[in-house]
Amino acid sequence: MSRTTSFKLVLLGESAVGKSSLVLRFVRNEFSDFRINHRVSIGFAGAAFLTQTVNLDDNTAVKFEIWDTAGQERYKSLAPIYFRNSNAAVIVYDITQPPETSFEKAKTWVRELQRQADPGIVIMLVGNKLDLSASRKTSTELGKQFADEEGLLFAEASAKSGEGVEGLFMEIARKLPANPPPTRTPASRQGVRVEGQAEETPSACNC
Amino acid sequence: MDEEYDVSANVAWTSLSHTPVATTTSPPMASSATHSILHTSHLALIWMIADPHLQGTGLTECILSGLLSVDGQKVLHMDRNDYYGGASASLNLTQVSNSGLASLVARRTAVVFEKEVRRRQERGGGDWDQPWTGRSYSATGEDYAVDLIPKFILASGELTRMLVHTDVTRYLEFKQIAGSYVYRDGRISKVPSTEMEAVRSPLMGLFEKRRARNFFMFLQSWREDDPATHQGLDVNTCLMKDVYAKFGLEPGTQDFVGHAMALWLDDDYKTKPARPTIDRIILYTQSMARYGKSPYIYPLYGLGELPQAFARLSAIYGGTYMLDKKIESVNVDPETGKFTGVTSAGETVRAKKVIGDPSYFGAGKELEEGGGKMRVVETGKVVRAICILKHPIPGTDDADSAQIIIPQNQVGRKNDIYIAAVSSAHNVAAQNVWIAMVSTIVETSVPEREILPGLQLLGSVLDKFVSITPLYAPTAPGSDDHVYITKTYDATSHFETVVEDVFDVWHRVKGEPLVLKKREVQVEA
Numbered sequence: 089m090s091r092t093t094s095f096k097l098v099l100l101g102e103s104a105v106g107k108s109s110l111v112l113r114f115v116r117n118e119f120s121d122f123r124i125n126h127r128v129s130i131g132f133a134g135a136a137f138l139t140q141t142v143n144l145d146d147n148t149a150v151k152f153e154i155w156d157t158a159g160q161e162r163y164k165s166l167a168p169i170y171f172r173n174s175n176a177a178v179i180v181y182d183i184t185q186p187p188e189t190s191f192e193k194a195k196t197w198v199r200e201l202q203r204q205a206d207p208g209i210v211i212m213l214v215g216n217k218l219d220l221s222a223s224r225k226t227s228t229e230l231g232k233q234f235a236d237e238e239g240l241l242f243a244e245a246s247a248k249s250g251e252g253v254e255g256l257f258m259e260i261a262r263k264l265p266a267n268p269p270p271t272r273t274p275a276s277r278q279g280v281r282v283e284g285q286a287e288e289t290p291s292a293c294n295c
Numbered sequence: 296m297d298e299e300y301d302v303s304a305n306v307a308w309t310s311l312s313h314t315p316v317a318t319t320t321s322p323p324m325a326s327s328a329t330h331s332i333l334h335t336s337h338l339a340l341i342w343m344i345a346d347p348h349l350q351g352t353g354l355t356e357c358i359l360s361g362l363l364s365v366d367g368q369k370v371l372h373m374d375r376n377d378y379y380g381g382a383s384a385s386l387n388l389t390q391v392s393n394s395g396l397a398s399l400v401a402r403r404t405a406v407v408f409e410k411e412v413r414r415r416q417e418r419g420g421g422d423w424d425q426p427w428t429g430r431s432y433s434a435t436g437e438d439y440a441v442d443l444i445p446k447f448i449l450a451s452g453e454l455t456r457m458l459v460h461t462d463v464t465r466y467l468e469f470k471q472i473a474g475s476y477v478y479r480d481g482r483i484s485k486v487p488s489t490e491m492e493a494v495r496s497p498l499m500g501l502f503e504k505r506r507a508r509n510f511f512m513f514l515q516s517w518r519e520d521d522p523a524t525h526q527g528l529d530v531n532t533c534l535m536k537d538v539y540a541k542f543g544l545e546p547g548t549q550d551f552v553g554h555a556m557a558l559w560l561d562d563d564y565k566t567k568p569a570r571p572t573i574d575r576i577i578l579y580t581q582s583m584a585r586y587g588k589s590p591y592i593y594p595l596y597g598l599g600e601l602p603q604a605f606a607r608l609s610a611i612y613g614g615t616y617m618l619d620k621k622i623e624s625v626n627v628d629p630e631t632g633k634f635t636g637v638t639s640a641g642e643t644v645r646a647k648k649v650i651g652d653p654s655y656f657g658a659g660k661e662l663e664e665g666g667g668k669m670r671v672v673e674t675g676k677v678v679r680a681i682c683i684l685k686h687p688i689p690g691t692d693d694a695d696s697a698q699i700i701i702p703q704n705q706v707g708r709k710n711d712i713y714i715a716a717v718s719s720a721h722n723v724a725a726q727n728v729w730i731a732m733v734s735t736i737v738e739t740s741v742p743e744r745e746i747l748p749g750l751q752l753l754g755s756v757l758d759k760f761v762s763i764t765p766l767y768a769p770t771a772p773g774s775d776d777h778v779y780i781t782k783t784y785d786a787t788s789h790f791e792t793v794v795e796d797v798f799d800v801w802h803r804v805k806g807e808p809l810v811l812k813k814r815e816v817q818v819e820a
């Protein structure tokens with residue numbers, strides 16, 4: 089019997105480093121250079137989260153609920169609710185930028201997660217835009233070293249070419265605990281179920 | 296690999312009928328208590344909407360920006376605080392004390408909390424050590440989410456409907472409030488909500504139980520379209536006191552029916568048509584029937600989760616959020632008086648319309664010399680005491696949470712006193728700590744004394760933080776100047792008036808009523 093466990097995965101990183109593009113490559117195997125309102129163009133608009141399931145072996149599957157920042161990483165407006173109950177985080181930076189920009193920002197997100205998230209959270213640091221490695225400005229060693237120091241998983245990938253994308257999610261899946269953690273899937277909610285119940289209860293009054 | 300596109304996009308809005316809930320206010324107070332620890336002249340949040348709209352992040356404003364974003368409006372939402380929720384936030388120590396721009400309420404709370412913690416650390420030992428020092432309180436304070444307003448969600452009420460229709464429930468987890476109690480003749484008892492419970496309730500004597508039973512049976516069988524169930528009463532015209540008279544209910548029974556079930560804050564409803572009162576009792580009993588323990592539900596981690604969840608709804612529909620943005624000025628065209636934009640940190644954002652809470656539009660400030668416009672008016676004051684307990688509220692069967700209503704007549708007041716208690720069961724406090732908020736509408740010059748009957752029900756109080764909060768309402772609908780102002784969160788124990796304000800502001804901003812359509816129900820083949 090195959091068993092599927094759901095995990096909440098949050099995306100973090102500076103704007104325009106390719107967070108949403110990585111996920112779209114992973115979930116739909118698509119990529120778009122077009123970026124006006126990127127979340128609308130790549131299909132995150134109106135989506136609370138995207139899901140994708142990977143099979144670890146014949147018996148075990150991991151279902152990711154992937155949460156996009158919805159642009160709230162800008163202007164210091166990412167709410168605590170975003171981090172709540174997250175099991176994994178993918179922190180993205182752009183290797184074609186000098187380290188003091190998006191890589192530095194990635195480091196601050198690591199600190200933020202260490203402060204706000206569950207101590208057991210699996211963190212994957214990703215250097216994106218590997219297809220543009222000719223114009224690389226942040227070295228692989230720098231990323232690797234920081235990841236080692238902080239105990240993070242590390243990968244470089246390209247949302248555009250697809251290189252390394254599936255692998256990095258597989259690596260996270262392997263690292264996640266085998267036992268279902270508390271997530272927000274309806275079955276494991278601690279409290280009352282509210283969804284859909286408003287429709288079920290006939291209303292005897294005008295309220 | 297399966298792929299699922301999880302959308303709240305098939306939210307299509309259908310009709311949501313809407314029961315108006317009256318707001319009650321007392322006359323403005325001449326003076327406030329000098330010994331109050333928190334003086335909350337700047338209640339809470341900024342929410343502004345524009346086209347691009349601007350907003351702040353209190354619950355009212357976040358619901359509006361969520362709905363407007365789904366509606367396709369371009370929304371820019373700003374807040375002077377570095378956290379979501381303004382007056383409807385739940386705060387922990389760290390967040391509060393790190394925030395240079397925290398509202399006056401929050402800042403003073405933080406200062407007081409910090410001082411207390413330091414004092415207790417210096418003194419050392421004793422009862423204060425746990426949970427007040429160390430990890431759970433002074434070190435990070437992360438275990439605490441103290442609501443700034445005490446409100447619970449009626450399980451069948453408007454906010455629940457709004458949460459379900461917008462799919463915002465996916466970001467939240469809810470738990471029941473464990474009990475609903477009412478004070479009568481010096482003690483508290485569970486509020487009966489069915490004829491069966493009425494029969495068992497210690498609130499009434501034998502004969503009164505029969506009468507109450509008849510009254511509840513009348514309510515349970517009442518159907519709008521079946522005159523045979525109306526027992527000759529036209530609820531649209533007859534007064535509520537006449538309904539009471541028909542069933543012969545005693546004044547004490549009327550107190551719990553009108554205040555603990557219909558949730559009126561004062562007795563004005565008795566001399567008004569019975570319809571809204573009956574609607575509200577039915578709402579209460581329906582809410583009660585839904586999960587069983589009480590009519591209320593509450594989000595884990597505190598009420599501050601609600602504005603965040605609606606803000607996320609807005610953001611995934613393209614809304615832009617900016618926290619920690621001090622608003623220097625709200626700009627109007629000198630010729631037409633119409634709103635043109637706001638200035639923050641020297642930058643001016645232009646927008647057609649703005650929505651915001653009263654604190655962004657001069658609440659609590661003197662009118663500047665030589666001009667300006669009086670945009671908000673004080674309608675009353677609420678006194679609230681946040682009390683920290685190390686035990687459940689006596690008489691509640693060790694409930695992890697409760698609401699207790701003290702009807703005004705029972706303690707010789709004009710307005711009810713409310714107690715709302717939550718605990719670690721809701722992830723808002725350290726283990727074995729209860730947070731109880733006692734509140735009422737201010738009637739005298741010594742507000743803190745007015746909540747004494749409530750405080751006395753709590754047993755020993757470990758710590759107490761009292762605030763006096765003026766309530767503000769806009770002076771104009773905003774149609775002339777395109778400045779749309781929300782109301783301060785009132786003294787009611789639930790969110791019905793908040794949602795009413797959302798409907799009202801939407802109507803003012805859009806010029807048409809807000810119609811929530813039912814979501815497409817997905818039928819499996």
